[in-house]
Amino acid sequence: MATNTESTQHLEVPKKRKRKLPTEVSIFLVLIGIALLFEVLGWAIRGDSFLMNPRRLLIMILQVSIIGIIAIGVTQVIITGGIDLSSGSVLALTAMVTASFAQQSDYLRAVYPALTDLPWVLPLLAGLLVGALAGLVNGALIAFAMIPPFIATLGMMVSARGMARAYTDGQPVSMLTDQFTWIGSGANPVIIFLAVAVFFHIALKYTRYGKYTYAIGANPQAARVSGINVRRHLVLVYSIAGLLAGLAGVVAAARAGTGQAGMGMMYELDAIAAAVIGGTSLAGGVGRIAGTVIGAMILGVMLSGFTFLGVDAYYQDIIKGAIIVAAVVVDQYRQRKRNKTT
Amino acid sequence: MEPNNYSETLNKDRAGFLLEVERVRKTFPGVVALDNVQLKVRPGTVHALMGENGAGKSTLMKIIAGVYIPDQGEVRLNGKTLHLHGPLGALEAGIAMIHQELNLMPYMTIAENIWIRREPLNAFGMVNHDRMNRMTETLFERLGIDMDPEMDVRRLTVAGRQMIEIAKAVSYESDVLIMDEPTSSLADREVEHLFRIINDLRAQGKGIIYITHKMDEVFEIADDISVFRDGQFIHSAAASDMTSDEIIKLMVGREVTQMFPKEEVPIGDVVLSVDSLSLDGVFENISFEVRAGEILGLAGLVGSGRTNVAETLFGVTPPSSGRIVIDGKEEVISSPHQAMLRGLALLTEDRKETGLFLGLSVIENMEMAVLRDGYTRATFVEQHRLDQECDSMTERLSVKTPSMDERIGNLSGGNQQKVLIGRWLMTKPRILILDEPTRGIDVGAKAEIHKLITELVRNGVAVIMISSELPEVLGMSDRIMVMHEGRVTGFLDRSEANQVNIMELASAPVQPPVAHD
Ligand SMILES: Nc1ncnc2c1ncn2[C@@H]1O[C@H](COP(=O)(O)OP(=O)(O)OP(=O)(O)O)[C@@H](O)[C@H]1O
Ligand SMILES: [Mg+2]
Numbered sequence: 001m002a003t004n005t006e007s008t009q010h011l012e013v014p015k016k017r018k019r020k021l022p023t024e025v026s027i028f029l030v031l032i033g034i035a036l037l038f039e040v041l042g043w044a045i046r047g048d049s050f051l052m053n054p055r056r057l058l059i060m061i062l063q064v065s066i067i068g069i070i071a072i073g074v075t076q077v078i079i080t081g082g083i084d085l086s087s088g089s090v091l092a093l094t095a096m097v098t099a100s101f102a103q104q105s106d107y108l109r110a111v112y113p114a115l116t117d118l119p120w121v122l123p124l125l126a127g128l129l130v131g132a133l134a135g136l137v138n139g140a141l142i143a144f145a146m147i148p149p150f151i152a153t154l155g156m157m158v159s160a161r162g163m164a165r166a167y168t169d170g171q172p173v174s175m176l177t178d179q180f181t182w183i184g185s186g187a188n189p190v191i192i193f194l195a196v197a198v199f200f201h202i203a204l205k206y207t208r209y210g211k212y213t214y215a216i217g218a219n220p221q222a223a224r225v226s227g228i229n230v231r232r233h234l235v236l237v238y239s240i241a242g243l244l245a246g247l248a249g250v251v252a253a254a255r256a257g258t259g260q261a262g263m264g265m266m267y268e269l270d271a272i273a274a275a276v277i278g279g280t281s282l283a284g285g286v287g288r289i290a291g292t293v294i295g296a297m298i299l300g301v302m303l304s305g306f307t308f309l310g311v312d313a314y315y316q317d318i319i320k321g322a323i324i325v326a327a328v329v330v331d332q333y334r335q336r337k338r339n340k341t342t
Numbered sequence: 343m344e345p346n347n348y349s350e351t352l353n354k355d356r357a358g359f360l361l362e363v364e365r366v367r368k369t370f371p372g373v374v375a376l377d378n379v380q381l382k383v384r385p386g387t388v389h390a391l392m393g394e395n396g397a398g399k400s401t402l403m404k405i406i407a408g409v410y411i412p413d414q415g416e417v418r419l420n421g422k423t424l425h426l427h428g429p430l431g432a433l434e435a436g437i438a439m440i441h442q443e444l445n446l447m448p449y450m451t452i453a454e455n456i457w458i459r460r461e462p463l464n465a466f467g468m469v470n471h472d473r474m475n476r477m478t479e480t481l482f483e484r485l486g487i488d489m490d491p492e493m494d495v496r497r498l499t500v501a502g503r504q505m506i507e508i509a510k511a512v513s514y515e516s517d518v519l520i521m522d523e524p525t526s527s528l529a530d531r532e533v534e535h536l537f538r539i540i541n542d543l544r545a546q547g548k549g550i551i552y553i554t555h556k557m558d559e560v561f562e563i564a565d566d567i568s569v570f571r572d573g574q575f576i577h578s579a580a581a582s583d584m585t586s587d588e589i590i591k592l593m594v595g596r597e598v599t600q601m602f603p604k605e606e607v608p609i610g611d612v613v614l615s616v617d618s619l620s621l622d623g624v625f626e627n628i629s630f631e632v633r634a635g636e637i638l639g640l641a642g643l644v645g646s647g648r649t650n651v652a653e654t655l656f657g658v659t660p661p662s663s664g665r666i667v668i669d670g671k672e673e674v675i676s677s678p679h680q681a682m683l684r685g686l687a688l689l690t691e692d693r694k695e696t697g698l699f700l701g702l703s704v705i706e707n708m709e710m711a712v713l714r715d716g717y718t719r720a721t722f723v724e725q726h727r728l729d730q731e732c733d734s735m736t737e738r739l740s741v742k743t744p745s746m747d748e749r750i751g752n753l754s755g756g757n758q759q760k761v762l763i764g765r766w767l768m769t770k771p772r773i774l775i776l777d778e779p780t781r782g783i784d785v786g787a788k789a790e791i792h793k794l795i796t797e798l799v800r801n802g803v804a805v806i807m808i809s810s811e812l813p814e815v816l817g818m819s820d821r822i823m824v825m826h827e828g829r830v831t832g833f834l835d836r837s838e839a840n841q842v843n844i845m846e847l848a849s850a851p852v853q854p855p856v857a858h859d
Contacts, residue, residue, distance in 0.1 A: 206722045208713050215710055218699035225658060225696045226711040226765070227682040285701040 023279045024290045031298050038305035050308055058187070062255075064300035065193035066091075066264075068293060069248040071271035072200050073135075073241030075292040078275050079204075080237050081217040081284025082142065082149035086156035087245040087271055090134045091264030092164040094249030098127030099173035099259025107175035111168060120179040124250055131246015132239050134160055139238030143231035157268065164261040173259040184255030192251060194293075196244065201289035213237060217284030273320075274299055277327040298323075359418075360385040360549040361406070361437075361518050366415030368401055370752065372744035375401040378415070379575040381568055383518065383549040388540060390552045390564035390581070394593050394784040395756030396742035398573040399553050400442050403520045406551075407439035408432035419518065438511045439520040442553075442755045442782070443694050444503050448496035453478040455495050456510045481513050485539050500527045500692050501644035501810075508536060512543070519543060520551045523755065525559060526781045527691070529644045529810040530845070537563055555756070555784050556811065557586045569593055594786050604817060604836075605796050610634030612670075613804040614773050616655070619664030624650045625828035628664070632773065632804040637795070639819030640808040642848050647828040648808045649691050652775045655806075656688035657681040658696075668773070682714070687771035689762060691778050691808070697762045698750055705746040708732045708761050712768040735764040738794070740787055755782045763791060767798075774798060775806045780814065792818060812841050824848050 035051060042050035051057070070087045077084045100111035102123035110116050134156060141152040182188070204210035212233050215223040224230045248267075253259045278295030280287030302323065306316045363381040367374075376398045383389045391399050404410045406417055408426035417424045419435055426432050432439075446455050453474045454461075462473040478491035487505055495503060504527050511519055521540075525533045540550055540563060552564060560567065561581060568578040569592040576592050615631040625647035632638045640648045654661050657675040666673050668684050675681045678688070690696040699707050709717075709728050717724050732746065739760040743753055750758055759782050766774065776795070780788045795818065799805055809815045815822060822834045824847035832847040 206725070208718060208721075208723060211706065211710065211713060211723065214702060214706070215699055218701045219696075221696045222699055223710075225656075225678050225688065225690055227679050227714055227769075228710075229677070229679045283701075285699070 024288060024294060027278055027291055027294045031294050031301065034298060035301050038308065041309060045309055050305060056304060056308065060300045060304040061190050063303065064296045065189040066248045066252050067267055067270045067274060068193045068296040069196055069251065070245050070267055071274040071292050071296050072196055072289055073244035074271040075275040075280050075287050075289060076213055076237050077241045078280050078282060079213050079217045079284060079287045080234060083153060084241050085153040085268050086134065086138060086160055087241065088264040088267035089157045089160035089164065090131055090242055090245040091249040091252060091267060092261055093160045094127040094130045094246040095253040095259040095263045096164045096167045096173055096261060097130045098123045098250045099176055099253045101126045102176045102180035104175045104177050111173055117177060120183065123180055127250035128243055128246045131249060132243040135239040135242015136235060138242060139235035142238065143234040170261055176257055181254050181257050184251050189251045189255060197289055197293050204289060214285055270299060273324045276324060279331060281331060358384060360420060362418040363406065364416055366402065366405060366412045368405060368410060368412050374573050377573045379570065383551060385549050386544055386547045387565035388544055388550045388552050388563050389566045389568065390560045391568050391570065392589055392593055393570035395787060396754040397570040399570060400522055400754060403439060403522050403551065407437055407520060433514055436517040438514040438516040440507050440511045440522060440524050442522040444507060446495045446503055446506060449494060451492050451494055452489060452506055453491035455506060456513055481509055485509055485512060486535060499645050501529065501532055504528060505532065508539065512539065518549045522553045523782055525554060525556065527778065530812060531643055555782065571595060590785055607635045607800045609636050610802055613668065615667045617665040619654065619661050621650060621654050621659060622662045628830055630823055632806060634802040634804055635799045636820045637799055637805045637807055637818050639815040639822040640806060640825065641815050641822050641844050642825035646825040646848065648825055649777055652688060652777050652808060655775060656686055682769065685772035686775065687766045687769050688775045689766050689777055689779055693759060693762055698758060700751040702750065703747045704743050704750050704761055705729065705732050707750045708735065708764050711765050715769065731768060735768060739764055739790065756784055759783055760787060767794065771803065773804045777808045778810065779807065812844060
């Protein structure tokens with residue numbers, strides 16, 4: 001039988017791959033809108049410009065970078081239909097470990113007096129390794145022990161924080177080498193953040209790794225039956241999320257010049273918020289890194305803007321919470337419109 | 343036969359229509375799903391709605407059932423225009439619908455699923471489970487269904503779930519009952535059962551709208567027939583005034599052969615041999631062989647374990663004992679991933695549960711299984727090459743979609759099925775297992791799929807085909823293995839097999855199982 005030309009032609013729609021306006025564009029407009037709002041409020045309340053201040057913008061984007069690096073991993077986890085609550089604690093643990101391998105030799109109370117003045121790669125690798133291991137444990141618990149992601153990463157959140165404290169009995173790890181702190185100096189965190197973002201944006205879009213990640217989130221059973229090794233892939237995704245939390249820990253320690261067990265408190269929630277504001281669906285199967293980057297920027301602009309206007313920190317949190325919920329409401333609305341049912 | 347507006351028989355007692363649909367139009371982005379269509383259902387009749395995949399049948403049914411709001415046009419029930427704002431309104435007005443896809447909650451019991459939102463309450467406003475179970479039993483007694491109301495729905499087979507959907511729809515006691523391909527997952531025996539239920543409802547004066555792609559069913563059950571093509575109303579007449587060929591011609595707009603003729607191809611060496619395969623509590627002692635170029639049909643009633651055997655071969659549920667030998671080598675297959683490494687492919691039975699990535703696009707759904715076989719250069723997916731192959735497969739299977747980037751959830755059921763068939767054909771398997779491959783697929787596309795399968799076996803692929811449609815099994819298979827309650831009850835050669843001896847083996851077990859050749 002010949003192909004059904006009559007019936008397909010009737011629709012008069014070409015079978016071309018048509019590109020729709022990506023959701024990132026609309027989120028980006030929201031970002032611009034918020035920034036302009038602060039600009040207006042700045043002139044109205046403080047008689048000063050919010051945007052025309054390079055120093056403030058640099059500080060803002062530096063703050064965004066560390067959360068942003070975490071959020072890139074968390075986004076991928078959420079796309080698989082999971083969640084990662086451990087990233088803030090893993091950041092703290094890696095900051096401690098990485099700092100302990102980056103101390104100067106003239107510091108008398110170094111954690112490892114024999115291992116001081118090491119080249120910067122070693123503490124970096126140690127940090128990445130710790131992060132990846134934490135992620136690996138998360139992934140293994142979820143994929144093989146069948147523990148729900150919420151519970152597994154909640155456990156990791158609590159114990160990684162504990163390990164960070166136990167590592168030096170709660171003492172900060174300071175006096176780090178110059179070559180190590182260089183990692184966090186100047187605009188380096190921003191460069192690292194954007195490089196990681198571009199890398200994973202491409203990986204999600206153009207590689208098998210990315211396609212499988214979406215498939216597992218969309219329908220894990222169908223993914224398995226399509227021959228995808230779902231368990232192995234989940235372990236990989238959680239390990240990458242851990243690795244990125246580790247990277248964030250290294251950058252944070254290098255920037256602060258110290259490792260402290262209290263670092264990264266609640267960062268996991270900011271990371272999840274950045275992903276959700278950026279259009280990642282907690283139901284799985286939907287999300288993009290570009291959206292998450294913009295989502296993180298929105299959080300950064302808000303933090304910086306409220307501080308600039310002198311809004312009390314408590315109120316900042318209240319407004320932030322409302323914006324996160326609003327983002328989800330908008331997302332739901334968009335989904336419903338896509339399905340167009342009553 | 344020239345399509346006229348609608349026949350006189352239907353026009354005569356115009357005042358007496360139970361349900362009237364007029365000038366209904368419905369568009370989706372990029373698609374005109376329905377364009378100025380009509381449908382008139384008389385009380386006490388079964389009205390069959392026929393049309394190719396994507397003709398707009400389900401869309402119109404969803405409009406009648408309040409799921410979609412039409413862009414224009416009206417729906418009248420007993421002469422009164424309906425203004426529906428949701429499925430609830432339709433139920434209250436007296437319209438119930440069995441959807442093409444199953445919509446049950448797997449972790450709730452059968453009774454809870456049936457009476458959801460209508461649970462009997464006790465004096466404290468709490469659900470009275472005893473009463474609900476008794477109500478279910480009464481309903482089941484009336485419908486002749488034999489199931490435990492307290493069983494979890496997830497433990498039912500697809501056919502079992504379909505029966506629950508039917509019972510649930512009947513329990514609303516509505517005037518109009520819409521059935522969108524209710525038999526696509528039912529075997530003959532359950533179909534007969536459903537028809538008894540339908541006859542009962544018809545005798546009570548209800549109007550039943552019945553959608554199916556199976557011609558024989560239409561003539562057995564329908565009083566009136568309406569045909570749609572590409573979102574347009576084409577023709578309506580009494581079933582007795584139409585023939586199967588006429589209907590197909592109206593549906594497709596030209597002549598088609600109903601089923602692709604079987605082509606004899608040389609049969610080669612044994613590719614897959616299965617020896618006393620068992621899965622505890624599900625099936626036992628299954629042994630058979632499939633050769634290159636051979637189509638082995640698997641027949642049996644629903645619940646006979648055919649799907650379970652297929653899933654075990656493919657590593658979805660690894661066996662508890664037995665041997666699987668591929669090309670003379672014993673293999674341990676513990677996951678679909680490993681099965682695919684050994685050249686197997688399985689089109690699963692439940693497309694919503696284990697087939698579709700509903701939120702993803704047509705192309706993502708189609709390419710997902712083949713991605714693992716190359717299609718990457720320096721870790722980047724060769725999207726361009728994939729696009730081309732998916733495009734040609736889409737064309738070959740005449741998948742009707744506005745674009746390859748359309749979300750697959752927006753395609754009609756039959757077109758979703760075609761995409762899944764495409765997914766597995768693209769993996770170029772050596773052993774292809776098809777579980778209800780043409781479920782929900784229209785006559786024209788079915789012939790095309792049969793042709794594709796024939797092409798595969800000509801190239802030496804071994805095919806195992808499960809189908810509840812006996813004519814399809816009889817028409818395509820070289821040999822037929824019949825199962826009953828998890829055991830093989832016999833093998834029939836193409837030359838000796840017919841509906842009667844298959845049904846005999848499928849219902850009355852022969853002990854011990856007949857050894858195969
Ligand atoms: N929610 C939706 N969004 C976009 N397009 C849709 C939607 N629902 C249906 N369509 C389109 O409308 C057309 C008619 O679909 P419909 O499901 O009514 O077909 P059908 O006649 O029931 O086919 P089948 O026999 O395959 O079930 C198809 O082209 C389909 O792609
Ligand atoms: Mg349909």
